[in-house]
Amino acid sequence: MFRESEAASYSGLAVKHFKIACPVQPIQLRPGVMLWDKRDLDLWIDDVKTGTHASTHDAILGRL
Template sequence: MLSLQVQPYRMLKKSDAAAYCGLPAARFEMLCPVPAVAYPDGSRLWDVRDLDSWVDSLKTGAADSDDAILEKLG
């Protein structure tokens, strides 16, 4: 049996982004350096891919991204 969890949306409201990261909404923006994407109508949403990258970077021993490695070499 295979159990998959699929994120239905790429862009999340603040409360959903906080829950996705396992943080209370009140502390999410204080702790998370990922900027929200500003839409033309003034709404602000967080990209799941950016949140994933941030959480991955918090893990000890996490491998650097290709861009980070090139920047260190450059």
């Protein structure tokens, strides 16, 4: 599990770009602590690599 800055770094993006680009939703394990699952990030990155990722904002939201 990654905090936001760690998840952004893991994906190779600056935090501000990660917030915009990443469709993976964090989970809240305890109040105020939002964490991203590494496996979910890997699936997203794999989708981007294979070209199967959603190309529009609406399509991304539809996947959530």
